[in-house]
Amino acid sequence: MGIPLTWYLTLSAVLFSIGVMGVLYRSNLIVILMSIELMLNAVNLTLVAFAQFMGDISGQILVFFVISVAAAEAAIGLAIVIAIFRNKLTVDVNDIKLFRH
Amino acid sequence: MFAEIFFIAASLVAVFSALAMLIARSPVQSALWLILVMLCVAGLYVTLNAEFIAVVQVLVYAGAIMVLFLFVIMLLNLSAVPEIDRIDGKKVTGFILFTVILAQLVYVTATTSESLSSAVVSAESGSALNIAEALFTRYVLPFEIIGILLLVATVGAVILAKRTFE
Numbered sequence: 165m166g167i168p169l170t171w172y173l174t175l176s177a178v179l180f181s182i183g184v185m186g187v188l189y190r191s192n193l194i195v196i197l198m199s200i201e202l203m204l205n206a207v208n209l210t211l212v213a214f215a216q217f218m219g220d221i222s223g224q225i226l227v228f229f230v231i232s233v234a235a236a237e238a239a240i241g242l243a244i245v246i247a248i249f250r251n252k253l254t255v256d257v258n259d260i261k262l263f264r265h
Numbered sequence: 266m267f268a269e270i271f272f273i274a275a276s277l278v279a280v281f282s283a284l285a286m287l288i289a290r291s292p293v294q295s296a297l298w299l300i301l302v303m304l305c306v307a308g309l310y311v312t313l314n315a316e317f318i319a320v321v322q323v324l325v326y327a328g329a330i331m332v333l334f335l336f337v338i339m340l341l342n343l344s345a346v347p348e349i350d351r352i353d354g355k356k357v358t359g360f361i362l363f364t365v366i367l368a369q370l371v372y373v374t375a376t377t378s379e380s381l382s383s384a385v386v387s388a389e390s391g392s393a394l395n396i397a398e399a400l401f402t403r404y405v406l407p408f409e410i411i412g413i414l415l416l417v418a419t420v421g422a423v424i425l426a427k428r429t430f431e
Contacts, residue, residue, distance in 0.1 A: 177370035182283040188359030216313040236418035243425035
């Protein structure tokens with residue numbers, strides 16, 4: 165186990181940044197939700213790496229909770245996508261302007 | 266030595282798959298690339314002695330959540346609606362934010378690498394036994410609250426998907 169902690173942190177920084185770019189770059193609602201899942205994955209990797217290098221199991225418990233919340237978020241988010249698609253017949257965020265009269 | 270090679274291979278595949286998810290044309294392709302990212306991250310959890318989290322990652326993320334995504338894509342038949350490709354302010358903002366956040370995170374990691382390198386890998390393993398011991402003693406109240414949260418999310422998802430808005 166000779167892998168330094170900084171390697172894990174750099175990898176999760178790259179994955180998180182790609183997730184941020186995905187949220188802002190794509191206009192498909194489902195791909196935006198997938199980018200959010202990618203960002204949560206990057207954060208989980210950081211938490212597991214710190215938990216291991218600090219010798220504290222609590223970080224892995226927190227990852228367990230983050231995965232549960234991500235599951236709930238995906239279920240609610242996709243239900244909202246279905247509700248929007250049934251009314252607007254699109255999942256393009258440029259065409260969804262619910263707050264504009 | 267083997268651990269380093271495995272880390273480099275898994276992280277290269279993960280970053281390539283994440284970029285491929287970003288530029289894939291159809292949402293189905295994006296979802297399949299994201300599954301590959303999650304499997305690579307699960308492999309990295311194993312190198313960190315977090316076996317239980319790795320199994321949960323494969324079961325919940327690559328299994329349940331991505332099946333839900335693919336099911337919704339199939340239900341909505343999104344491949345029939347191509348995404349219009351145009352360069353606008355949103356994409357420029359996205360690229361600038363990508364560069365800024367990545368530079369910031371890498372800078373922080375690089376400047377603190379001396380203090381981080383003193384950390385040593387502990388022998389404590391993230392096996393199911395150790396996780397369960399902490400989860401059902403010290404963290405039993407958050408565990409119950411997460412159960413309630415998942416119940417509320419399930420009921421909310423059913424109500425949101427069934428309801429019709431005017």
